[in-house]
Amino acid sequence: MRAAVVRQPSGPFEIEQVRDPEPAAGEILVQVAACGVCHTDLHVHDGSVPFPFPCVLGHEVSGKIAAVGDGVVDLRVGDRVAAGFIMPCGSCRLCVAGREELCERFFAHNRLNGTLYDGRTRLYDADGGPLAMYSMGGLGELAVMPELAAARIPAGLPLADSAIFGCAMLTAYGAAHHVAALQPGESVAVVGAGGVGISLVQVARALGAAQVIAVDLAADKLAAAQRAGAGAVVDASAVDPVAAVRELTDGRGADVVFEAIGLPATFRQATEMAADGGRCTMIGIAPAGRLGEVEITRLVRRKLQILGSFGGRPRTDLAELMRMTLAGLLDPTAAIGRRFSLDQVDEAYGLLARGEIVGRAIVEM
Template sequence: MADTMAAAVWTGAGNPLQVERIPVPQPKQGEALVRVLSCGVCHTDLHVMKGEVAFPSPAVLGHEISGTVVALGPDTAPARGVDVGATVVGAFIMPCGECRQCERGRDDMCLPFFAMNRLNGTLYDGTTRLFREDGSPLAMYSMAGLAEYSVVPMNALAPLREEVPVEAAAILGCAAFTAYGAVHQTAALQRGETVAVVATGGVGSSIVQLARAAGAQTVIAVDIDDEKLAAAQKLGAHHVVNSKSTDAVAAVRELTGGAGVDVAFEVLGRQQTFEQTVKMLTDGGRMVAVGIAAGTSTANVEITPLVRRGQRLMGSFGGRTREDLPAVIDLAATGVFSVEDTVTRTYPLASVGKAFDALARGEIQGRAVISMAT
């Protein structure tokens, strides 16, 4: 293994990603070093790059990966099928396993993950694993997967089943994992319920698949792009609505006999779509907010219908890593979730800037990935 690696370094809001050579990181106790094969291209990274989500710079972003474990940290025993040589998927929520939230099974609310990684760009000893060649530190967004090697806490890894293509499998760590948490943990979707999915990018198209697989009676995909809607229909949506040319709320209600849907997922994080999604609910319906918003964005929700009609608004950040990541991998291995159909573009690391530019322009259906082998 070489002493240095290629990594996409972000130097601050508005600056493009720059591919640099930096030292290969070394894992500490409870961590693994993964040779990254693929890393997903996610809107959350784009929010960080644009300064819409606060994060320290310089940093290496990228938070859903697939790859091979090449080393374990000192005094670190193999666990849950993760050992040197294993092909793995890494989830963006990296639970410490010891805090109050982790002990009660709420990996998605891990206190050190939010306090140390999401706010400071470090792992749980308060330090980063990434440095430039001059010794200056680089912050880590989750496991900093836009690089040839990544240090990942063992609790954030799960072995990949051989039925799943390794390169496309990276999206299981965020796109599918976030969708699984929204559908099964937050919404607790029941067979026979009706569903609307507003915005059908990587996470939205994953929700379409998982809601259909969970037995939803009707799945309605809403977007402003006809090509994305056609892709959502291929992935299992019963109906599609172009909200650019159609009153989406009226259309969803018409498709449900005037009632509205039992569960509506908002996957964009914008005021207009948030407010729109709430209005799609039937009496007693649940609105699940999944999309990360820019800065301190807010939305207006009419109070009286919320109270009188017993509706619920719920936030859903992701799945519960130790429980849900293996479940997502199983769904992909059995064909319930298709990584091949969800991943529509692959870029080499040298073209990482072009990938995020295409994402910002809304050109990517489903999910794109960065391949370190290309």
């Protein structure tokens, strides 16, 4: 098959012939229809998040099942599926407790070593050299993943566009529902109107937020946030974003603030936008070792909550996101701003790094 391989930190995404992968027990082989272009891949690509090289990135996919390994229970060859970037093992302490977004085997094997849970990768180059997998290594024509990472796509939903359920939408839903416990009637500020931010706007509206404010520096991204359902936008290049959010919320601040960038400055701004007793839910990934600041006295006296959120729970949340979409509450297609071919992967990530992608881009195979 063909796949986009990165051989060294900050190196190009080169299209190579890679050996066709095969699923082991409990795994499925998916013929990839589309893979999302996510900013988290850039942190791995430039080495700011430690990960082995050479590797195949891409962690947000949809496609059709081409083969299944022994012991696969629910999915069948030919099923259309979307796959979450978190790939739960289903058996570790946290998976059993229903906290699969913190799956111990996922972090110990995949995120540290680029393998699946038997300690082996499923990807090898034409010479037989191993290629590390970031999640399922979705920037290729075929991808192997645990069955528990994937959910069947209902009839009526587009195959390629459903890729973004696996990270952008899953991350947004996990943050809003599981972590922030967003309640109907609450006010929300979303700092960062990229792929995840646009998804957060949609999810917050779907969960009943009374007011959704999007904050960004780019006019085109703010316009996209408005199209996604933001009732107000703040251009942080022109005004003080903290003061603007407070003004839009009658001086109180937002009940829930989502930070979807991962910068120290926006981390602090998010805490200052929150209302008394507010929840600051931090989603943006930063380079390893980067710190965020918060004013200690305000944190204590105003009883702020600072909450970290990493993805969602594929075994339940993917199906719920698809149900919400069929009900007309979400629109993944509206979040997709650009489409690329596999041969254009290097261009796609270059545009993403320069902030020139509005919404979520996908690579269609």
